[in-house]
Amino acid sequence: MDTLLVSECLDLTARRVALDQRYRDLVGVNQTSTNVFSVFDDDGTFLGVVTDRQATLFPARIFADLIARRPPEPVQGHASAIQLLKRMRKEACEHLPVFDAQGRYIGIVSMASLLAEFVCRSDINRREREALVSQLRTELENRKISANVLESTSDAVLVTDARLRIQYINRAFTAATGYPGADIVGRPAGFLRSGRHGRGFYAEIFATLRDGGRWEGEVWLLRADGSIAPDWVTIKTVHDEHGEVFSFVAMFADIMQRESLRAQYMHLAYYDSLTGLPNRRLFQDRLGHAIERSANKGTEFSLLFLDLNRFKDVNDTLGHSFGDRLLEVVGERFKRLVKEADFVGRIGGDEFTFILHDTADPAQVESIARRIFDELAKPIVLNGTQSYVSASIGVSRFPADGTTAEALIMNADAAMYRAKEDGIGACHFFSRGLHTKVLKRLDISNALHRALEANEFSLAWQPQVSLTTGKVIGAEVLLRWMRDGSVPVSPAEFIPVAEETGVIGAIGDWVLRESCRYVAKLEALAIDPEFRVAVNFSPLQLSWHRQEPVLQTIAQFGVDCRRFKIELTENALFVHEEGLLEFVRELGAAGVGIAIDDFGTGYSNLSSLKHLPVTELKIDRAFIHDMQGSHSDRQIVQAMISMAHMLGLRVVAEGVEYVWQVSVLREFGCEVGQGYLFSRPIDFDALVKLLDAPAVDVQAMLADG
Structure with a gap:
């Protein structure tokens, strides 16, 4: 047998609900709710409903509005709960008066009372009942959510019914x-008009609302204090399930605040938040305008690309916050250098x-470049630390070096890199020769991305020999690239490009895997346990391999970690990039093994090596080559070894x-x-043969001289 539940009624009549509501009001049930009263005129005509707060605080206005409005259509006592709910939803109201068949007033029925007092008819299918109850509960929950969203938004919101009476x-x-809400809810929205707009405006x-359902624009509204002010108003029409206008929802944004926010957003979009200088987006825009202006006037302008030298070292040694402050100071200095x-x-x-307008004479550009260098040469004191900044500048000119933004940027960038090669504090103008160089670098960059897929890389091995025993005790792995299978490309050409484009990570991973594969073959041949393979790593490769762990790669091939040495340039170790030293220590x-390659060409010193996990030092070939002709180089080599x-x-x-060098x-x-x-560097098969051959007779070599 079905159970009658007070929360699931479908067939309560309006008369029953209204009488129950009146009883609860009399006995004081639900005292936390707002009480609602029916209002009648002197002739006994029903006018409407008011809350106790409205009746107490604004009696004159409330009752005047009730008299002026058309009273709500009465509800007949036999109306069902479903009929009542549909009408309330259509008219966007919370309360309705109920009358009996003789037109006598019975009481007020509220949406809350209807939803709270649903009970179930015994002849209703349970599934239908549960579905309907779930629908009603969902509607109540959605109302609560909508109310919470509207209350939490920073935008002003006003909701009216179809007749423009304010509902919320x-x-x-x-x-x-x-x-306040209690003051204006129920009133026609027309009282908000400021008088600044005519009838045609409204x-x-x-x-527009009738045709498209949405209108947006500036409206002057009357405030409670009698003042008027502009608002940006967005109005949307809400329709019911029958397509009829149900309500209007208006959102208001203060014009002044809106313009202020718009200005802030525009500044964030076009200016660098750190230095306050225009950013890349605004630069692209201004460069386009400069091209158009100069083309129309037949004038020239210059584009300067400036890069601070070794600024990464500042961030890595003194911290990013220090580096940011340094950039702010540099930005302020640059602002003072250019004309408006x-x-x-x-x-x-x-x-x-x-961007320097009307600079047909290169001497003008050189003069400004000197002023830039002079400004940067002045010390910058931050947090008690005195720092100096240098830069390299590349210049391209319109129209000589390009008539499009892309060409001018590319050529200025190429000139800047050439300036870096010239040394600290250099300014270099673009030339056709540089253009050829740029195209070549671009060509190499594109080819590098294809080289891995096309299997164009290979490894060469250069033996390392004991100067005491003449025995081959290791080999350095060297990368070789045979472009398109037939054209050799020097590492000096493609490695810098690989580092700039980021493809060095994938190439370095390939080198490590190939090295592991060959070392596994060497171990299968039972070579000397002391034989080690040296693999070169750049700082960018180290960043890559912190994501693709070196030890994990070695383990995949089942070879002994002690077979490997990682060769790093001294600058890579002494930059102190966050996490780098820890990573090297783990290796x-x-x-x-950790070897410092080309030692003596960077910025380190021997005394600092004790803090690093280094096992081997490689002296750069330049010092070895000049030992005979340069006494100072000979002393340097001796000091390094000592x-x-x-x-x-080692x-x-x-x-x-x-031979004299060996001696x-x-x-x-x-x-x-x-x-x-x-x-010389040899292939793997030649290396295996060399390992099987007798050791070099160093004594005989020295004797033969």
């Missing part, structure tokens, strides 16, 4: 206009651009080509040599 306002509307609004008609912007990182702890031994490091001399290096105590004297 949120707190933001009260804050913006001064009108007629046009409602014509010219342009300076920060397009990202440590890169700045200048060292696992048994991977200090390295004091720190427990020394490898690069570029050994002559000097042995005298200084250098353990290992690498160079053409012992072997």
